[in-house]
Amino acid sequence: xxxxxxxxxxxxxxxxxxxxxxxxxxxxxxxxxxxxxxxxxxxxxxxxxxxxxxxxxxxxxxxxxxxxxxxxxxxxxxxxxxxxxxxxx
Numbered sequence: 001x002x003x004x005x006x007x008x009x010x011x012x013x014x015x016x017x018x019x020x021x022x023x024x025x026x027x028x029x030x031x032x033x034x035x036x037x038x039x040x041x042x043x044x045x046x047x048x049x050x051x052x053x054x055x056x057x058x059x060x061x062x063x064x065x066x067x068x069x070x071x072x073x074x075x076x077x078x079x080x081x082x083x084x085x086x087x088x089x
Contacts, residue, residue, distance in 0.1 A: 012040060021051040 012024035025042040046054070065071045071087060 006042070008041070009038065011044075012038065016048065019048050021046055021048055 006025075007027075008025045009028045010026045012026045014024075015022045023044045024040045025044055026038040027041045028036045029039040030037040062071065066073060
């Protein structure tokens with residue numbers, strides 16, 4: 001088994017075709033002040049059930065971090081590209 005870990009800064013474009021979810025893997029390539037540029041550095045493909053399991057698992061972790069006070073829930077309606085929680089300062 002290959003235990004190759006890769007650091008990423010985020011997920012970009014997400015597409016679903018023929019039951020396979022494809023996600024672009026992003027890394028920040030240039031940061032100037034408060035502006036940054038993300039570059040696609042790879043991809044991830046998984047079945048729709050695997051994608052939903054991953055989503056549910058991440059949701060559980062975020063909820064646990066909220067309970068522990070590591071994150072604070074952002075108020076108001078969430079729009080695309082906006083985060084639902086931010087790290088507690």
